[in-house]
Each structure stands twice: as C-alpha cells, then as structure tokens.
Amino acid sequence: MAEAGDRIADRYLLQEPIGSGGMGIVWRAHDELLNRQVAMKCAHPDDERAERRLTNEASNAAQLHDRHVVSVFDFVKEGGDCWIVMEHVSGSSLADLVRDRGALSPQEVGSIGCQIAAALAKSHAEGVVHGDVSPENVLVTEDGVAKLTDFGISRALWSEATLTRTGGVPGKPLYLPPEVAKGHPADRKSDVFSLGATLYAAVEGQSPYGKAAHLMAYVARAIDGHIEPPRRAGPLAEALTALLSVEPRRRPAADQAVRLLRRATPGPAPGEGPHDGGPLDRTPFRMRLLPPSARRPWRRPSRRVVITATALGAAAAMVAWLALVGPWGGGHSDESGRSESGRAGTVGDARTADPCTLLDAVSLSRFGATVLDPDYGEIDRCDVLLRGESGDDIADVQLNFDADPPEPGGLVPTRRVGNVTIGAYKREGDKCVRNIASADRKQIWIITERLGTPAPDPCQLGDAATDYAVSVLDRGQVPRRSSRPDESSLARGHACGLFDGDELERAAGVEVQDRDQGFGDWRCEWANGSGDAGVELEFSRSNDFTSHDGQRAVIAGRKSFVLPNEWSDESCLVQMLHRSYRNSLGDDTVELVSLNVRGPQSTEKLCHTAKALTAAAAKKLPKA
Template identity: 75%
Template structure:
C-alpha cells in the first residue's frame, strides 16, 4: 500500500491523499523533475477491473488536449500497481463550491457551464463520451477556470459516491440521463443532460430529480422522466430546459450548449472550443497561449476641437447623420474638405480600387491592409452605456481609430484605441486566449490604468484594442476593452473587416508608401543600415530599416493630428516644409524629425494634419544623428504624395 513519502517512477513524491474511492486513491504529489505539483491516481493492486479502467481512462484523457479538461501527463505501470499522473487543480470542485455557498447565481453557473460544454465538445469531437459529468467532476481553479476531470469508466476512483450501486447503471444517480437509467448506452447527448443536471444542482442545491434517500429512487425518477421545475434559474431557465430535455435528439449538442450558456454568462468568461474555426460561430472559443507583442509606439492623445458625441438622445439623430454623410460626407460628391471627388479637397480614404467598399472576404480576416477601415470596427453607440462617447477617426497612425469617453464636465476620461498590425501572432507566451469563430482573442491583465486586448485574425494579422483611463471617475479599462472587443468580434463574425469607402485624394499620405521614401544610397548615411533589412508596417504606412543587430536604424511613420506643433522639439524647415527636430526623443543616441505634409478638414469637420515622422538611432553622437535625420527627412519628404 502506497504511503506518504513514497516515489512513483522515481520521480513523483507522494505527499497526501486528496481523494479516495472504492477502487483506489488520488494523491497530491510533487514532480521532482519538473518541480510542480501533480495529482496521482492509483488503482488498488488487487483489483484487475480497476487497473483496466484506469488504463482506459489514461488513454481517453491523454488524447484530449484542452484548457477546460484536466491534463494527463503520464501513465506509470509498475507491475502490481498502475498510476495516472495528472494536472493538479487546487481550487476544489463545483460540488465543494455549492456546499460552501448553498447555491450559485445563474450567471456564474452559466460561466462554468460554458467552459465545461466546450470541454465536452472537444471530447465528443475526439469520440470520447465522458459518461459521468457531475459537480464532483468539475474542478474550479483559484482563478475561476472550470476543468472537467475523471474520463473513462474508471471515474469511480474519485469518490465513494461514484461507487453507489444502481442496479448495474453506470454514473451518479442524481445526474443520470433518462435513457441511461433505462439501460441504454451513454452517448454525447447523455453528457449534455448530465451537464444540465450539474448546473441545475449548482443553482438549486439539489438534483433535478429532487431529494431522495436512496440511489434507486433517483433512477426510478429518471426512468419516469420526473424533473422538478427550477426556482432560481432566472436567465438560465431556457438553457436548462433545453439541456434537460427528456428526448436526447431534442437536446443541443455540446457546441450548441456553449452558445446557449454564453448568452447568460458574463462577457469576460473564457470559453473554449478546439475543433477549429467555424464560419458564423461567434461563441465557440478556443484558448491557447500565444506570444502577443503590443505595438511599441503610440502617439500622445489630443482633444480635437469638434467631435461626434454619442448620447442616448443623439442616437435618434444617428440615422440622419448617416444619410447626410452618404450625400455630403468624405466619400461622396459633396463639399466636405475630405470628399473623394477632387484631388484638391482633402482625403482620408483608401488606396484601393473604386469597388473596395463593396469587396468582401472570409469571416475573421482583415484582408487588404490598405483598404481595411479601423473605424468600421469601433461603434461609439455600443460603448454608450459607459457614458458619452466620442468618435476620433483621424488621429495617430493611419491604421488607427479611437473612441473617447467623456465625463460630466466634458473632459476625456477614457480612450479606446484600435490599431491594425501586420505582424503575425507568434505561438507561445502566457497570454490567455480564446477562440471566437475564426479569430483568437487575447486578454492581457490590467496594467494600472491601461488594458490590452488582441485579436489574431484568420489571415494571420492582428488587431490591437488599447483602453486607458485618462481621468477619474472612469470605467474599468478592461471592461471597456471587453465591450469594444465584443463589437469587433461581432463584425468579424459576419465577414472581413469592412473596407474604407471611396478613394483618398491624391495628396493624402494614405496613398504613400513609407518603404519607398528612402533608397539604398540615402540609407548609407546610417552605418550598416541596408534597404534589404527593412520591416514594413501595416499598409506600408510605416517602415523601419536596421543594421541587422538593432543597434542602428531608421524608422519612418505616417501620422495624423489635429494640429502640427513644435512644442516638443526645435523648429526647423525641412525640404521647404515646416518641421521640428527632437534629439533623444525615442531613446538615447536618437533623433526624431517631424515634417508637416498637409492640412485638411476630416470627415467630422475637424482641422486635421498629416505629417511624417522619421527617427534615426545609432552609436554616434546626438548631433551627428540629428544631422543625418534631417538629411534623410528632407530626401523622404520629396517623395511623399503630391497634390
């Protein structure tokens, strides 16, 4: 008999029993090789049936890799005794949670149910029926993540309750599907019923079959189809009714159960599904870890002179404004300075073809970088529950759009910024993610007043949503970011990122290509930097050339603002244009040169400017770096789009 202090496979040090059943024991153990806590389940050495069930469980669970399924790390056969080595979940079970709190709110139960339904969807896709979904087999981590455990017919090992004799019927009687109680084999829809019964118990504190003093009484009620009406279900009632339908064919499949429960669960619930992307499915989510690198350079925020403020009353006017914009706005034939009619008038638009506005592509994709419209992914009205919202379409990088939140005084109290990125997401890292339709959403932990959300598109690009609290009182930036992310996901679920409308004017930087403003001869001014060592940004509206090591380089960025000032640098004239020079602005031994390109009125009627930023860095004196930067900026300015 195993004891504390024994080692399994000369590696797993047994510490203390954490579960005991009629056919074996579950131990907390320490994996000395990888220095981590694990759970080790063993079968009684004198029970051949238990050994067979343990082996079967190991085979079933080991093929199911999913964030909401307890992972199997190892299987050890020591002749007389077998062991499964599993992920250790320290937070306890759903049964423990219910016992401690009597009952869960419907929203919290739905959040747990979403995650377990996603685990079942993965299991069913792999041909594995769990057969024993119960509160005891739903484990909850200390971070609130739900995980399904105890796969296979050896599930009786977890607790004495699973050993209850029910006349040959397998499973815990209070959660037994009617068809299984009648002697039919458990199938996928049986798991769905047991999930419903588990959630029923979580909110009501008892089985859907009511209270009974003998296990066979539950079996009899299951055979009869006796299910008590829940009294605390609230918004969860409809989903429970469908999950607990007496006819298996009328129950939803596990992936459909995710959608039902997601309607009740909080929007921040991590919901996973690893069957892969599904067109039109916004609620099957698959998390994995991904290295998501946030954009490194962000412009300072400004307060534009004129904005569109979305309030409850203003929503009534929105349709009128849309109709006005269609006739007289930036892409129509009207008189706005940003109209697409004349090359002399202004021009926030696209560099694509005339039919780009109607071009569509696969759901979840960004598509052509130079025609994708970031402002079509931000809806001020969808954020109006947080307060008065302000659309700020022409600020910072060209691939960027903002919505500002105003306080009662009219000051900006929060900012929602959306940027595109051409960099493909890299596997690895520790950012929790979830699959939503054809995209993957990454949620960073809040960092002070800032919160980041990332969406990896189906065509291997990225969308960054950066929310920041600017003043108090303001909403939680992560709640604001989640709301903005939900809207972006809803748009991507219907198709590709919407296109920019119409054409940009001839002089707009939207028509420019940052990687074309400097050639090899000009880049020779910076030691070691070559044209071939370049990194084009999204839409080619920024470009960086380096020496290969990153010690020296040149970066060009096309930007916008409401005005061009030289407050942060020294005034200068660059190639006959107004400019500024800022030594060591980005880093030591660097020099940032800004060159005004043009002024215009944007689609909201705000005074707006486009300008080019050029930064040079390298292991030379600041004076020499600035001299080089001014020379390169003058050369680049001559290649910007001309009116």
C-alpha cells in the first residue's frame, strides 16, 4: 500500500492523495527529475491482459496534445502496481464543484461544455475514444479552464467486480449511453451522449435518467431510453436535448457540439479570451497595464536544441528550486532595494529570479515538439519554441520580467488568481500577449507568436504558458536561478552604473540622474529634459555575433557593429561582443552590449557618440 513519502521509480515523491474511487487512487507527487508537480494514478490491473490494455490506453492518451486534455507524461510499473503520471491540475472536478455549490448556472456549464467538446473533437479526429466522460473526469481550474482526464484509462481498469455491480455494463450508469447499456462498444457518439449527461447533471443537479435507489435502475432506464427533459438548463436545453438523443445517428459529432454549446451560451471565441468558454464564477475587473518595454527585435537563433531526456535533465537542474542566494556583482539586489522572500505571487530579488522556472517545455509539448532556449535575448528572458514536422520553428513563447509597476484603469480585461492579476490583450495578427502583475508590483510578459504554418493559435498557446506560470506563482515566489553566473558574464554587470554624469552630459547631452532602470539593472535609459535625445544601453544574448546590415568596427579591442537608424530614426546603434560561451544545454552563445544614441543630430555625429560611449562602458564591464 503506497504512503506519503514513498518514492516511485526513484523519481516521483508521493505527497498526498487527492482523489480515489473504484478505478484507483490519485496522488499529488513531486517529479524530482523535472522539478514539477504531477498527479499519479495508482491502478491495480487484475491480470496481464488488463495490464496490457491499461498500457495501451495510457499510450493513446499520451499522444493527445490539447489544452483541454490532461497530459499523460509517463507510465511506471512497480511491483504489482501500475502508475500513470499525469499533468497536475490545480482545481476541482466538476463532480466536486456541483457537490460543494449545487447545480451550476447554464453559462458556467456552457463554458465547461464548449471546452470539453473541443477536447473530444480533437481526440476523435485522432481516433481516440474516451469511453467514460463523466463529472469525475472533468477538471476545472480556479480560472475556469476545463480539462478532460482519464482517456480510456477507466475503461481499461474495469474489473469483474465493477461489471458485476452494473450488470456487466462498463461505465458510470448515471451517464451511460443507451447503446452501451445494451452491450455495444463505446464510440465517438457515445462520448457525445456522456458529455451531454455530464453537463445535464451539472446544470440540473441529477442524472438525465432522474434519481434512482440502485445503480441497476439507471442501467434499466438507459436501456429503455428514459431521458427526463431539462428544467433549469435555460438556453442550454436545446443543445442538451441534441447531445442526449437516444439514437446515436441523431446526435451531433463533437465538433458540432462545440458550435451548439457556443451558440447557446455565447462567450469569447477561441483565441480571443483566456478560455474557449466564459469565466467561471468570478467577477472580472479591468486595469491598465503598461505595454512591454521597448524590446528590440533580436534575430531569432538559427540553431536550437530539441528537448530530449538528457537535455531535460540539464534543464531541470538549471531551474531547480534552490535556496535564495544573494545578488550578483555587488550593488543593490532589487530596483526597490527590498525583497519579499517566499511570498506567493512575488518576483522577489530581480537579479536572481529565474524566468525559465515559469515556462515548462514539457507541458507545452501537447501543442507539438518543444524546444528550449534559456540564453537568448535579454537576461531576464526565457523562450520555448515549437518545431513543425519539417524541423522549422513554427511558434515562439517568450517570457520576460519587467520592473515597471502596473497601473490601475484602462481597457485590458483582467482576472485575479491568488496574489497575481492576469491581463489578456487582444490578438494582433500572429502575435498574442499576456501579462501577469505580481504581488510585489512587477510584471511578467508572455508573448506568443506564430512563426510558420501550420501552427497553434498563439493565444491558446499563450494561455497555456500563462496557466503554468500562474501555477508556479501560486505556490510561492519565483524560484531562484540555480547557479551564480560566470565571473565574466554580463549578468553580473549593472547597466546604470557604467557612466558618470560628465560622460553622458558631454557626449550626448543627457543627465545621469534622469534614467529609467530596467529589470535587474541589465538595461538602462537616460534622456534629456525635453525627451528628444537619449541613450539606451542593454545587455543581451544570441547564438552568434553577426549582422547583415551593420558596419564592422573594433571598439575597445572588441568586435562590434555600427547600425545607423536601426532602433529608430535619428539614432545610431552599436553592438559590441562581450564574450562567447556554451550555455547549460551545450549551445554556442554570445553575450553582447547594445548601445543606442538618439537625438536631433546628423547620423555621423550620433554614431561617433555611440562608439565613444560604448568604449567608455567597456572599461567597466566584467572582465571577459
């Protein structure tokens, strides 16, 4: 008998039971290799045939990649037990929601129904039938995202004892399709009926077969096709009646069910809001979020490393939850000078907060092959890319920290989850932006972008990445970076401390006191009183140091490029190579300093100033 504290497969540490039933016990566990929470179902197959069936069903479920399907990560056999390792969903089952709150509103049920119908449409398109859609197998997060779990797994675990209690009929009698009650195997249309029965129970508070004293009575009513008309469903009544048609051929397919349910309870269309359906019992409010800092369009790497078991091990080591370490390179550790150590929903010390702990390549793999790049662009940034069948990058998920505090007001729709506030921007072309305002008044930007076709909807991809980031923040502060940067790394530098007042005033006519310090002091911007002249300096990374348009130069003995009007009109940008190294995944990587001067002067004068300031900054950088 498994107990809390047991370690399964020398990797999964059992923490506490979070569910149980005739099909097994579900544990919350910690995956020590990948440093994440997982759910583990402990099953006891009756014989080798049942074990093979369970393995096959788990394998089928693992092939499904959809935001509304609980991902299957692993299958472990230990002793006489089989363990199915799944995505941990922070929330409640639909059955628990109805038990705790009573019948839900038609709008809430419609939102859940749209999402689960979409999950079934995806699984049916891939030839996978669930076979046991029920309120127990629908999980709903606190912010209204619905996920379907146990694809085929319950069906594979039906034992003789279970079949005896239900007269030889597999499944939960309260949601049993009539044709399955008569002995026919479950198929796509059976899933649609069980979805209708599940939604009926959520909005009506009972099975569509009414209330009975014994399970066999429900089976008998299913065989007779005895369906009670809905009374509380309101706008959902017509859709539920269609889904619950006794004759399978009269039922809609799952994709048609999505349209029926959406028409009955209209909400945001997929990709236009946080979910495919509407919000679940929460009061929305709005606040004005500052747009992302003026990030420059770094060229995308030409070479990435696809996540493999070995690479994941290295990545897990990199993003491990370690004790908070002190700031690097001296100076203050945080823009505010304060740190709220450990408080849920906070970023904490800027220079040690690890952006890669808020992205999970494995959870995003349900959208396709995932690719991790922990060392690209700004030092407060982490990326996960999706790669298509051709091997080309088809989508990018970028996460950045931002020191600027959010400001209340405005038109960006937001919702509150725990100690953080999530903002959802409207999709613009192939790009979608999500914002997380932390409890210590910093911001986290998640920017998803389509890079090729076919590719997932960028807002659905962004919502999945945001859900994971929020789940980490809900447990505590952003985890710390697992190791100190190299002595020569720009991560140890302080951008705002590279110039004194005389240098900036003499060279560019700006004042050192009039500055905007970026997150971690890895970016700094100075301006003059009127704002028509300024200097911007930023530390960043790339996979090589090349420029198709820049003029080659050597500044302070270092390779550099000079790019007039690159970041804006009436400006000149200098990029200077600081060092080359191999990152934690073995990728060739470079660190570079980018310095831009803007103002009402000739391009020649601006570039002369930019080169002079870059040479002055080079003297105060960490020794490469």
